[in-house]
Structure formats: structure tokens, C-alpha cells
Amino acid sequence: MLSIQNLHASVAGTEILKGLNLEVKPGEVHAIMGRNGSGKSTLANVIAGRSDYEVTEGDIRLNDKSLLDLAPDARAGEGIFLGFQYPVEIPGVKTSYFLKAAVNALRKYRGQEPLDAFDFMEILKEKTELLELDESLRSRSLNEGFSGGEKKRNEIFQMAVLEPKLCILDETDSGLDIDALKLVANGVNSLRDGVRSMIVITHYQRLLDYIVPDVVHVLQDGRIVKTGGPELALELEKHGYDWVDGGAA
Amino acid sequence: MSATHLELAVKDGGESCKSKGLRAGCEQQPRPLAAWLAVLDTEGEPKWLANARRNASTAFAQVGLPTRKNEEWRYSEPRIRGLESASFNVTTTAAIPAGINLTDLGIPMLGGRTMVFVDGDFVPSLSSPLADGVQLLPLAGALADDSLQARLSLTGGQETGFDLLNTALFKDGVLVDVPKNVDVSEVFHLIFVNRIPGMATHPRVLVRLGANSRLHLIESRVCTADESLSNSVTQLQVGPGATLHHVATLEGSAGNSRQLEHIAVSVAADGRFRSNLTVIGSSESESEGPSALVRVDLDVDLVGEGAECTLEGLYLGAANDHIDCHTRIDHRVPCCTSRQLYKGILAGKAKAVFNGKVLVHVDAQHSQAQQSNKNLLLSEGALVNTKPQLEIWADDVQCAHGATVGRLDEDALFYMQSRGLPKTEARKLLRVAFANEICSGVRSNPMRAHLEEVLASWLSRVDASLAVTP
Ligand SMILES: Nc1ncnc2c1ncn2[C@@H]1O[C@H](COP(=O)(O)OP(=O)(O)O)[C@@H](O)[C@H]1O
Ligand SMILES: [Mg+2]
Numbered sequence: 001m002l003s004i005q006n007l008h009a010s011v012a013g014t015e016i017l018k019g020l021n022l023e024v025k026p027g028e029v030h031a032i033m034g035r036n037g038s039g040k041s042t043l044a045n046v047i048a049g050r051s052d053y054e055v056t057e058g059d060i061r062l063n064d065k066s067l068l069d070l071a072p073d074a075r076a077g078e079g080i081f082l083g084f085q086y087p088v089e090i091p092g093v094k095t096s097y098f099l100k101a102a103v104n105a106l107r108k109y110r111g112q113e114p115l116d117a118f119d120f121m122e123i124l125k126e127k128t129e130l131l132e133l134d135e136s137l138r139s140r141s142l143n144e145g146f147s148g149g150e151k152k153r154n155e156i157f158q159m160a161v162l163e164p165k166l167c168i169l170d171e172t173d174s175g176l177d178i179d180a181l182k183l184v185a186n187g188v189n190s191l192r193d194g195v196r197s198m199i200v201i202t203h204y205q206r207l208l209d210y211i212v213p214d215v216v217h218v219l220q221d222g223r224i225v226k227t228g229g230p231e232l233a234l235e236l237e238k239h240g241y242d243w244v245d246g247g248a249a
Numbered sequence: 250m251s252a253t254h255l256e257l258a259v260k261d262g263g264e265s266c267k268s269k270g271l272r273a274g275c276e277q278q279p280r281p282l283a284a285w286l287a288v289l290d291t292e293g294e295p296k297w298l299a300n301a302r303r304n305a306s307t308a309f310a311q312v313g314l315p316t317r318k319n320e321e322w323r324y325s326e327p328r329i330r331g332l333e334s335a336s337f338n339v340t341t342t343a344a345i346p347a348g349i350n351l352t353d354l355g356i357p358m359l360g361g362r363t364m365v366f367v368d369g370d371f372v373p374s375l376s377s378p379l380a381d382g383v384q385l386l387p388l389a390g391a392l393a394d395d396s397l398q399a400r401l402s403l404t405g406g407q408e409t410g411f412d413l414l415n416t417a418l419f420k421d422g423v424l425v426d427v428p429k430n431v432d433v434s435e436v437f438h439l440i441f442v443n444r445i446p447g448m449a450t451h452p453r454v455l456v457r458l459g460a461n462s463r464l465h466l467i468e469s470r471v472c473t474a475d476e477s478l479s480n481s482v483t484q485l486q487v488g489p490g491a492t493l494h495h496v497a498t499l500e501g502s503a504g505n506s507r508q509l510e511h512i513a514v515s516v517a518a519d520g521r522f523r524s525n526l527t528v529i530g531s532s533e534s535e536s537e538g539p540s541a542l543v544r545v546d547l548d549v550d551l552v553g554e555g556a557e558c559t560l561e562g563l564y565l566g567a568a569n570d571h572i573d574c575h576t577r578i579d580h581r582v583p584c585c586t587s588r589q590l591y592k593g594i595l596a597g598k599a600k601a602v603f604n605g606k607v608l609v610h611v612d613a614q615h616s617q618a619q620q621s622n623k624n625l626l627l628s629e630g631a632l633v634n635t636k637p638q639l640e641i642w643a644d645d646v647q648c649a650h651g652a653t654v655g656r657l658d659e660d661a662l663f664y665m666q667s668r669g670l671p672k673t674e675a676r677k678l679l680r681v682a683f684a685n686e687i688c689s690g691v692r693s694n695p696m697r698a699h700l701e702e703v704l705a706s707w708l709s710r711v712d713a714s715l716a717v718t719p
Contacts, residue, residue, distance in 0.1 A: 050663050050667075080667075093665075
């Protein structure tokens with residue numbers, strides 16, 4: 001599904017990712033853990049194609065097609081979805097209007113007919129229930145005035161509507177109470193279908209109790225320094241990131 | 250209004266010469282503005298009006314048009330320089346061609362009551378005046394009433410040369426009188442179209458709402474006449490406990506035209522005034538020559554305790570447009586509230602000015618004033634001068650103001666793109682969202698729909714011109 005080879009990326013002239021390798025197979029869920037500032041969000045943004053990050057070396061391939069020359073919307077068309085660590089508030093753009101535009105833009109990219117209003121509303125309704133979102137959120141401006149938890153749930157809601165091939169969730173757990181966390185995990189798990197892949201970025205092990213990963217990586221200073229199974233997350237929780245420093249040194 | 254009413258009748262060429270004061274116009278000699286004052290012919294007009302015109306003319310001879318030295322006019326000045334000596338026609342004998350309709354000029358049909366003026370002349374066939382308790386009349390026919398004298402004077406005695414010109418030379422306009430305790434259910438729609446090149450018009454609008462009345466007043470002003478001047482003065486008096494919702498749209502798409510409107514409002518105790526203003530320049534990217542100046546001065550006097558005003562404005566400038574939006578709010582007595590939000594989108598080499606002044610006078614304790622101006626620049630060459638000003642002489646007040654000038658939020662663009670929207674579409678959505686905040690305040694559904702349409706088509710024209718410019 002996703003293959004990242006020797007990825008170097010910098011922002012404003014500073015190299016942040018320093019030779020990162022990652023292979024994610026179809027249907028797998030990978031967790032990426034690491035300290036604040038280790039480069040997790042940078043990795044997510046680089047995959048999604050944010051233009052202020054410059055890839056200086058290496059490649060990112062989705063199903064054997066390089067993404068590097070594609071604009072963010074084309075990457076979305078190829079099946080990438082990024083759930084933002086800090087979802088942006090967009091006053092004046094209604095969530096439902098935006099999502100419909102997004103769904104149809106993706107369909108157009110894939111050479112499909114646009115969805116009619118009725119089918120679209122059906123999907124919205126179903127996914128709203130899945131995430132136990134308040135109906136009114138859809139008619140409000142995108143993320144405007146949403147609480148932290150509402151914003152994160154709204155990200156997963158959008159992901160559920162857009163049905164991507166590769167989901168990248170950047171600290172979706174931060175700022176969630178335990179009930180919201182369960183809802184989010186439930187939404188994510190419902191999208192695990194053995195084909196769709198996921199990269200779950202988190203600082204804490206807690207989320208991984210609910211979204212059980214196949215593989216856990218530790219990111220440090222722009223590189224993956226340790227890879228293991230779900231038990232790696234538990235060890236990190238017990239010993240802290242210093243434990244990896246010792247192990248990697 | 251039926252579709253046939255949209256057709257402008259072929260007019261008898263002599264008709265417009267019947268108007269008083271300006272019979273000299275029948276000679277059809279273009280003259281400089283000052284010369285028009287010199288030939289002022291007030292014969293047959295009521296004495297009070299003849300006096301008022303002569304006084305204005307004398308005052309104009311002293312103050313002239315605003316100059317660079319006048320801070321409020323600094324940025325407009327290059328577009329009005331030498332205007333006194335530019336020649337204009339002030340009446341026309343040109344027939345209005347049949348088959349032209351208002352819809353083609355981009356004027357929405359809103360139902361309700363309509364008053365239409367073309368090149369300064371009242372067009373009865375398109376208008377639906379009222380004279381039954383509530384009055385909606387052509388001003389020219391109502392001037393025998395000398396109580397209008399008081400309503401003609403602008404408060405503060407700070408009339409500019411343009412105000413004086415208007416008083417001296419106005420030919421017609423609209424008189425609205427709503428007695429107390431009347432909730433006017435019909436929308437009043439005033440339409441001013443300027444089509445003939447080289448014309449100067451000075452429409453005057455006088456509106457008075459009695460205590461506890463309500464009115465929804467919409468103005469559409471469209472100028473397609475090159476080298477023309479439209480110099481309007483609109484006076485709105487909101488009585489105690491009354492509510493006036495005023496929606497005004499000015500479009501100045503003609504080359505080297507000047508479209509000016511001074512809106513002077515007074516709001517009595519517990520009265521409410523709500524203004525939605527949309528100012529649109531040209532947006533023809535090709536026009537490199539001198540292009541339109543559109544300027545609106547909106548002055549609101551809060552003169553009774555508990556008076557409130559909400560001013561929302563949107564200005565859209567492209568190409569070589571110059572748009573000036575000035576507001577001035579006087580909190581003269583305690584416990585008044587003012588809110589202000591003006592937004593601008595500028596492309597090409599357009600220039601805009603937002604100059605918003607809020608004055609809280611010394612006795613005006615417990616005033617609340619909020620003022621905000623936000624601008625979006627779409628190109629390197631676009632420019633905005635924003636000057637929000639608070640002048641506070643009372644000590645117990647809540648006031649806040651701010652201004653921003655920026656480009657589209659890159660984070661928002663990336664967010665939308667990452668969900669699949671192409672960048673052009675994401676941009677468009679963000680721009681529409683930016684401006685719609687103002688349109689959404691318009692309560693007349695057809696007018697709001699019209700504004701949203703105007704906005705969308707302006708944005709796509711601008712988008713197209715941005716795409717061709719490297
Ligand atoms: N846009 C940016 N401009 C400058 N520095 C940045 C930018 N984005 C990230 N960085 C820097 O890159 C490093 C990694 O940041 P980030 O990827 O956000 O880490 P994480 O998500 O793991 O906390 C940090 O040192 C951060 O300051
Ligand atoms: Mg991060």
C-alpha cells in the first residue's frame with residue numbers, strides 16, 4: 001500500500017525527516033509514537049503533500065505510484081486521508097457543503113459520476129450516527145467554535161464519509177475524554193476492513209488499547225529507531241522514551 | 250411587478266426639461282459644475298428651496314470640492330481632481346431606448362414598492378409610489394411643503410462641496426414618510442441607473458420613520474455611463490423605537506465615472522438602524538485607463554438613549570478601481586450601541602480605503618462600540634488603506650476595534666485540498682465564505698440571493714483575470 005524510502009524532508013531550510021523508511025501493507029494498522037518534536041506531524045504532512053515541507057531525498061509511493069509530484073488534492077484522489085492534529089476552523093463554509101464538494105471532487109478525480117443530493121444525505125446520516133455526532137454540526141461552519149473533542153470526531157466523521165485507502169491520524173486522541181476516545185476508536189475500527197490501511201500517530205499508548213495496531217514504530221529525530229508489535233507500545237508506556245534512547249544508543 | 254413593467258417606455262425628449270431649477274439644461278450645452286451653479290434657475294420653485302439652493306451655491310463658491318488637505322478625502326482626491334472644471338450635462342433630452350430592462354442591468358426585482366430613476370429622471374411607468382398615510386413619492390413633486398427645509402439640512406454643518414452641489418442642483422429624488430406605529434410590510438426599492446456618458450446627477454433621498462415604525466429600504470445604484478458623476482445624498486431619520494433596515498448596492502462599472510453617496514442617518518432613543526452596504530467596482534482586467542471611483546460616506550448620529558446601529562459593508566475592487574468607504578458614528582448620548590463590520594476583497598491594481606471613525610462624546614457613558622475591518626488581497630498590486638479610529642471622551646464605555654489585511658489562510662487551503670478539493674475550488678469557497686458573512690445579514694431573501702449571485706460572478710470574473718495575468 002504505502003512505501004516510504006529514505007525520506008528526507010525539510011522546512012524553512014531545517015531538515016526534520018532524516019532518512020525515514022516505512023512499509024505499510026494493505027489492511028495493516030501501524031502506530032507511530034514519539035516525543036513531541038520528533039517529526040510525527042511533519043511525516044503526516046509530507047505524505048499529504050503540504051507545500052511548505054520540501055522533500056530533498058527519497059520517495060513516497062502509494063500502490064507503487066510516487067506521490068511526490070502530486071498536489072494534495074490529487075493525493076486525496078489517490079486515497080490518502082490526513083486527520084489533522086489541529087483541525088482548521090473555516091468560518092462561512094458549511095460542513096455538509098464542504099463534504100459534498102470534497103466527495104464529488106474525489107469522484108471526479110476517479111472518473112466517477114457525482115453523487116446526487118439524496119445519496120449524499122443518506123451517507124451523511126449514517127456516518128453521523130456512527131460517530132454519535134450532533135446533527136447540527138453538519139449545518140455549522142467547518143470546525144468553527146467546535147470543542148477540541150468535536151473537532152477530532154469531525155475529522156473521523158469526514159474520514160468515514162470520504163472512505164480513503166490510507167488513513168493517517170495525527171494525534172486524534174489528544175484532547176479527548178474517555179467517552180469521546182471510545183467513539184473515535186469505534187469509528188476508526190469500523191473502517192478497518194482488511195484492505196484499508198492506517199497510520200495512527202500518537203504520543204500515548206492509551207489510544208492503542210482501543211485501536212489495536214499490527215505494528216508499532218518509534219520515531220526519533222526524523223528517523224524510525226524501533227519497530228515492534230503492540231507490546232512495544234506497552235513497554236514505552238512503562239519505561240518512557242528515554243528507554244528507547246538507551247536502546248538506540 | 251409584471252415583466253412588461255420592466256420595459257422602459259420611449260420617452261418624450263422634452264419631458265425632463267419641465268423640472269424646475271435646471272431649465273438651462275435644455276440648451277444641452279455641457280458645462281463645468283461651477284458654471285451650472287452660476288446659471289442656477291430657481292424660477293417657479295418655492296421660496297425656501299430657492300434660498301436653500303442659493304445658499305448652497307454661495308457656500309460652494311467658498312469651500313469648493315474637497316482637496317488633498319482634507320484628510321478624509323486624501324485618497325479619493327486623485328479621482329476627483331479638476332472635477333469642477335470638467336463639463337457635464339445635468340439634464341438630458343435623450344430618449345431612453347425601448348427594450349432596455351432593469352434585469353439586464355443587474356438590478357433584482359424584489360416585489361414591494363419600486364421607485365426608478367434613469368439618468369436622474371423619475372420613470373413613472375416603472376415606479377409604484379404611495380401617498381396613503383405612508384408616503385413614497387418623487388421628491389420633485391413634494392417640494393411645495395416648506396417643512397422639508399429642515400430635513401434638507403445636514404447636521405453638524407460640515408457639508409462637503411459635494412453635499413452643497415447636491416442641494417443646489419438636485420432635480421429629483423425620493424421622499425419617504427412613515428407615520429408612527431406603522432410596520433411597513435412591503436419592501437421599498439429605490440433604483441438609480443446612470444447610462445448616459447457625461448451626465449451629472451445629484452439625487453436626493455429623504456426618509457423619515459415615525460416612532461415605533463419599521464421599514465425595509467433597499468437601494469440599487471448602477472452606473473454604466475462613462476465620464477459621469479453621480480452625487481447622491483440620502484438622509485435617513487429613524488424615530489424613537491423605530492427600526493430601519495437599509496440595504497444599498499452601488500456598482501460603478503463605467504470608465505472614469507464617479508459615483509458618490511453620502512448617507513446621513515440619525516437614530517432617536519431606542520431606535521435601530523441596520524445598514525448592509527455592497528460596493529462593487531469594475532473587474533474588467535483589460536481596462537488600464539482611469540476607471541471608476543465609488544465612494545460611500547455613511548454617517549450615523551446616535552442622538553437618543555438606547556439607540557443602536559449595525560453597519561455591515563462589503564467592497565469588491567478589481568482592475569483599476571478605487572473604492573472609498575467611510576463611516577462615522579457619533580455616540581452623542583448615554584447607552585447607545587454600535588457594531589460595525591466591513592470587509593473588502595481586492596484584486597488587480599484596485600485600491601480601497603476603509604476609514605471608520607467612532608466618536609464617543611463626553612456625556613455618552615455606557616456606550617458600546619465595536620468596529621472591525623477585514624481585507625483580502627488577491628494580487629500583489631492591490632492595496633487597501635484601513636483606518637479604524639476610536640475617539641472616546643467618556644470614561645465608562647466598552648469599545649473595541651481592529652483591522653486585518655491578508656491573503657487566504659494557507660492552513661485552511663491545505664486542509665481543504667487534503668480532503669480532495671482542487672486549490673482553485675478551495676480558494677473560491679474561502680473567498681465566498683469571507684464575503685458571505687456580510688451578504689448573510691441581508692434579510693430580504695431575493696435581495697440576499699441576488700447579492701450572493703453578484704458576489705459569485707464577480708469572484709469568477711476576477712478568478713479568470715487572475716488566471717491570465719502571470
Ligand atoms: N512549519 C514549520 N516551520 C518550522 N519548523 C517546523 C515546522 N513544522 C515543524 N517544525 C519543526 O520540526 C520539528 C518536528 O515537528 P513536528 O513534526 O510537529 O513534531 P511532532 O508532531 O512529532 O511533535 C520540530 O522541531 C518543529 O519545531
Ligand atoms: Mg505533532
